[in-house]
Amino acid sequence: MAAKADKITLIGGWASPFVMRVRIALNLKGISYEMLQETVGKKSELLLVSNPVYKKIPVLIHNGTPLCESMIIVEYIAETWKSVGMPILPSDLYDRAIARFWTAYVDDKLHGSIIKLRKMMKGTPEAEVEAEKMTTTLQLLEEAFWKCSLGKSFFGGDNIGCLDIAVGSYLGWIKAVEKIVGIKFLDEEKVPGLVAWSERFCGHGAVKEIMPDADKLVEFTAVLMRATAAK
Structure with a gap:
């Protein structure tokens, strides 16, 4: 403690x-x-x-x-607080480097798509193009999940690790942009591993009370858009 x-x-x-x-x-x-x-x-x-x-x-x-x-x-x-609770960082330096690589990837690709998609309208060509990019990003993360988790529950193995935190922090916003543009990104047919992982992650005691509700994030986006338009 x-x-x-x-x-x-x-x-x-x-x-x-x-x-x-x-x-x-x-x-x-x-x-x-x-x-x-x-x-x-x-x-x-x-x-x-x-x-x-x-x-x-x-x-x-x-x-x-x-x-x-x-x-x-x-x-x-x-x-x-290394001695408190479960470790967050991989003990193996190579695994730690891989986690940093994928963190940089999601902050570049996933965050970028979310920022763009939340400003778009349903059914527009621009939304379709950006949605394809988001889908490709998630499919690559699906592959990364299986490689990093080695068949266990989280990217970090049996417990939530730094890469789980990096990717999981976007789950609320992924669900919000699904509502905004009307496209399902966390699709069981396309990314079954990520879908199952996201449910475990969001249900974890360290996460479930602070994961933002998708509808509230949609409302938050509308407020941001109005504030930007007023400037």
Whole structure:
């Protein structure tokens, strides 16, 4: 457990997949923390002071010292509280490198498609093209799941690991864009391994209470779109 003197604060937002990564890691380790929600369209003074370079969430403040970038924070949590709970990082350095590779891949391809698709309308040619890219990304992740999991429940094996956190943080948004563009991405016929994995991941005790509801994310998207149009 975290030492009694430890003060842990997370600056973030409920809809951010990157913030969710940090929350899952903290939950897996059983670490208590204070969550400070940022207001959409505004940046608090604490955020600006704590992350003066990128000025983005999440920021973890551990005993007054800020740390930025979601997977850097996840690794910090995994190493700082290594003896608490199940390990988050692979012990094998090659496996750890592979997890980092796929994390970079999903942050490039999956995140990019989600950002584009949530701005599109059902049935448009643009949505169909981007949907194909999303489908290809998920099919490659399906192959990666079988290779990394070795037939076990998670990318990390028997337990949730850093790659599960990286990919799983997008599940709420994948379901949200399914509703927005009317296309099923987590399809049992195309990616059966990922579908079964996503159900296990979302049902895990460290995840289920903080996984954002797809309908709320759709509403959140509408608010963002209106705010952008008003500028």
